[in-house]
Amino acid sequence: MGLNISFISGLFRRICALVMLSALLSACAGTPDSNGINDPFEPTNRKIHAFNKGVDRALVGPASKGYGVVPEPLKRAVGNVADTLDIPGDIANNLLQFRLVAAAENTLRLGVNLTFGLAGTIDVSSELGLQGKPTDFGETLHVWGVGEGPYVELPLAGPSTARDTVGMLADLALNPVRLALPTKEANAATILKLFSRLGDRDRFSDTVDSLLYESADSYAQARLLYLQNRRFQLGKGTGTAPADGSGDDGFIDPYADAPSDDGFIDPYEDPYAQ
């Protein structure tokens, strides 16, 4: 394996560059409005959204319907292997987040699924109640104190934020599985991942279809859904962080910024006062 000092210092330099880049991005534009939305690039984002919708309508949606006819056990196996291939990246991020308990849990999950789960085809861990703790470099940046930055909708990849976009690029570039596997196997892993995504699109087709094609403003709905769910995920992680991670003074509580972030909307604020 090529894990020598120069590799590690190169990796370290790349991570530093990414952190600086995302800190810059997240600081560069605007503050959230009263709904907790910071979207200075809305006109561009809306164009990309229209493009993504077109791709979904013409390609991804129909392809996922086609993939939907594959027998359920096979689809499940593909999804499970794709999830298992993500675990090494999750563990690396857990470590970078100083979340040692989550890292240990994911390591155990990886071990159980690779052995008893027949090379990751069966998700034995979840059956045993050991649910995954999926994470990403966007969350790592969050733990390190990088703000979410402006909302962006990415071509093909969909809703994101400046911070999460940097995180996604980092996860692609630094994925341990990609780095460890020979090119051919790494590409096979990527293809498997794409099929797993198609499976997800099919499994959640009611939700995705109602969001994209039945809402009056699918762009605004997708943006709200992404931001709320992402903040919820990140906040949940903070709640279960081990004590050794809380000493980090760069930590930003995503719920402290916007008052509406606790999910509470008071429908009584006006009507009963009439």
Added chain:
Amino acid sequence: MPSDLTLSRRRFAAGLATAAALATLPLPALALTADAAKSLVDKTVADINSIINSGKSEGAMLKDFEKLFTRYADVPAIARSVLGTAARSASKAQLSAYTKAFQGYISRKYGRRFREFIGGRIDVAEAKAVKSYFEVISTARLQGETPFEVRWHVSDKSGKSLFFNIIIEGVNMLASERTEMGALLDQRGGDLDRLIADLKSI
């Protein structure tokens, strides 16, 4: 308990004062209402399950969902909140027509998704007082899905314990419906009467 059951005016006044004093002591009163909030959600979940398992036609089920929604949710408050600032300039008649249309719209929208709940269950874990409302935390366990969190916001400001918001994995129903209703109203040039008419068929 006094053995004399005739309630003197003075004793009644004293009773009121005691009740008022008790109301300012948050703990015992809140514990009771938190239980009430929890049992409201328990009942809602039980009724959802019995509708899903009733074996009725989809149309009949959607009607049942609407009844359930009006029984357990504060529909007028939700409808008004979802309409946002437009509710302030609406007439009383418009507001009540809108509320009725909204009630059908929201029941159909969420009721149509009932298939996803077949064979699943929602476990209600705990209820706690937050600011001026109660939050009930539950876990939805649907078939083949990772369990996810559903939070219910319950208030008695309408005079009854009713829920006014549902938050699924951080995604807020009131916020999402506000966005939707705002967009629907914009598409109709802000014409509330047209929105009311159209809501009946959405």
